Amino acid sequence: MEGGASSSHPPGEVRGGRLPPSERLLSRFVRFEDEISEFIKEQGLPSLDTIMEAALEDIPESQKQTVTQREILHYRQTVVKKAEDALRQRKSCRPSDVKRVPVRFTGGDDPAFYSQALQGIEPRFTQLAHPPEVTSLVLRVSWSRYSSLYSFPPGAFISSTDQNMLALYVGPYRPCISLRGFYLAYDVWANSIAVIPQLPSGSVSMFSHVGIGTGVAILGCGDQPGEFLLAELLLRKQHGRPSCKGTLFKWFSSGPSAGQWVQNEVALPLPSKPKEHASRPSCTFCADTISVFRRIGLCWADLLQGILICNNMWSDCPQFCFVELPKMRPFKSCIDGRGVPAAHSSVCCVEDTLRFITIDDHGQSDPSRVTITIWQLQDIQTSDWAMSCAFSFGDIPLDPLYTTMMPTFPVLSMTNEWAVYVTAAADHGFIPEKMEVCVRHVLCISTDMRAVEVSNLPPGSGSTRPNLLATIFSSSLSKSTSNEDQEREEKISMTEIDAVRLKQRCFRSFEPLHGQSATGSKNLGGLASLVDD
Numbered sequence: 001m002e003g004g005a006s007s008s009h010p011p012g013e014v015r016g017g018r019l020p021p022s023e024r025l026l027s028r029f030v031r032f033e034d035e036i037s038e039f040i041k042e043q044g045l046p047s048l049d050t051i052m053e054a055a056l057e058d059i060p061e062s063q064k065q066t067v068t069q070r071e072i073l074h075y076r077q078t079v080v081k082k083a084e085d086a087l088r089q090r091k092s093c094r095p096s097d098v099k100r101v102p103v104r105f106t107g108g109d110d111p112a113f114y115s116q117a118l119q120g121i122e123p124r125f126t127q128l129a130h131p132p133e134v135t136s137l138v139l140r141v142s143w144s145r146y147s148s149l150y151s152f153p154p155g156a157f158i159s160s161t162d163q164n165m166l167a168l169y170v171g172p173y174r175p176c177i178s179l180r181g182f183y184l185a186y187d188v189w190a191n192s193i194a195v196i197p198q199l200p201s202g203s204v205s206m207f208s209h210v211g212i213g214t215g216v217a218i219l220g221c222g223d224q225p226g227e228f229l230l231a232e233l234l235l236r237k238q239h240g241r242p243s244c245k246g247t248l249f250k251w252f253s254s255g256p257s258a259g260q261w262v263q264n265e266v267a268l269p270l271p272s273k274p275k276e277h278a279s280r281p282s283c284t285f286c287a288d289t290i291s292v293f294r295r296i297g298l299c300w301a302d303l304l305q306g307i308l309i310c311n312n313m314w315s316d317c318p319q320f321c322f323v324e325l326p327k328m329r330p331f332k333s334c335i336d337g338r339g340v341p342a343a344h345s346s347v348c349c350v351e352d353t354l355r356f357i358t359i360d361d362h363g364q365s366d367p368s369r370v371t372i373t374i375w376q377l378q379d380i381q382t383s384d385w386a387m388s389c390a391f392s393f394g395d396i397p398l399d400p401l402y403t404t405m406m407p408t409f410p411v412l413s414m415t416n417e418w419a420v421y422v423t424a425a426a427d428h429g430f431i432p433e434k435m436e437v438c439v440r441h442v443l444c445i446s447t448d449m450r451a452v453e454v455s456n457l458p459p460g461s462g463s464t465r466p467n468l469l470a471t472i473f474s475s476s477l478s479k480s481t482s483n484e485d486q487e488r489e490e491k492i493s494m495t496e497i498d499a500v501r502l503k504q505r506c507f508r509s510f511e512p513l514h515g516q517s518a519t520g521s522k523n524l525g526g527l528a529s530l531v532d533d
Contacts (some may be wrong), residue, residue, distance in 0.1 A: 043289060048075050048180075102115070103194055103197075117149055120147075122141075125138075157169045159216045162218050163220070164188040167185055168184040177486065178206075181198070213302070216230055217230070235263075244268050245266070270285040270322060286338060288303045289342070289469075306323050324383050326387075343409055344410070353376050371393070374389040374420070402454070409468070422442050442455045442456075
């Protein structure tokens, strides 16, 4: 079957759909949806931009900062504060269907901060699609404007998945970086979330450790739905450089060790540079991906060197081994020595088999000469990789639209050993107006049938790197998907009279500044404090 998609296809349109419905191609990037801003707009209340535009019109430059600060303060105290209260009332009348699992804290963490984070966050799938269309997750947040949570960058990142379990970083926090944030564990099947605190600051700092590359991993407990383990592996520093000694932090959702990060010092059989290279780190391993191995283990893959494997993360004394990647022609690297390995390779683990895919352009810019090769390894004790498939991108029956596009960022299917996902976009160089409308395409290539299915990402996606992963959800997810009709029916907490009254009290001029008319028409949009009726 030929994809035959054209540039007229709208974003998200899919040709075909042969893969099992349980597999999803998930975007790691998760954006925020601000429920308070949505509520203000829903009630027809003025936005802060509208207020500021009217208030600053014809105001002398010397007074703009004073007026701006006053307008923002009044807006927060009136419109925003009342919207927060009304939204809180709505939520109390119509509780969310998301189950929030409180975490028992035993360390020196701030329970109030994490409780506020948990109560003000709700995951929703805005698009739950069959591959090659991309499934997208958003986090709806209703944190107070006065909370430090509201200062977070407007997005989160999916670090890893295991069946229905997702592990996310929320906020700018990463291990060894002293910034606010937390881990979020999301059970898609149960539609439940848990907020996990940061690693203990007394055990980790930028001077003692360095990240191994990828982020936190999650492991579900197969016989106990909703139970999970989080794992964060860091490299210890010796003489200021990463070493082959590591610290493994584990968080258990239940059991005698629940509610705290359990710390294990581990020896890692990682490749290292000879000691004479004093200017380079002794350990050169940098994980690009992390995935579950044999249901109870994890594997960290450096796509330029090899795979670090732990067979049993539930063990009190976890053991590690290292598997080299197949011998291949070395890829070109950037100034930092690594480039973007995920642009031309990836690893996945299905049951007991490791699979590795590479895209080789042979040093040329001709897509028709690109070779895609898939390797697999069943015995990690031997490192004897077997080539399972190799084909030329030019041999695939593609619509002419895609024949000039270079395939990049390969992802292996978790359910179909003959299916491969790649992305492609037209090369417009660095022309801004071209990049704004450039569309990135997701191609699902069937290696046995030499066929392709295509979906399109939104305009502008071609200018950013995709970050997709294949995962398996074992439920229909009907509980966690957005139901707009139901949401509209449930918006009943603020009556029409309350909304009208609030809007009528939103616009009033401030006391005039020196030399300024109190009734002048130029700044009547200034927001005054609201008085209670």
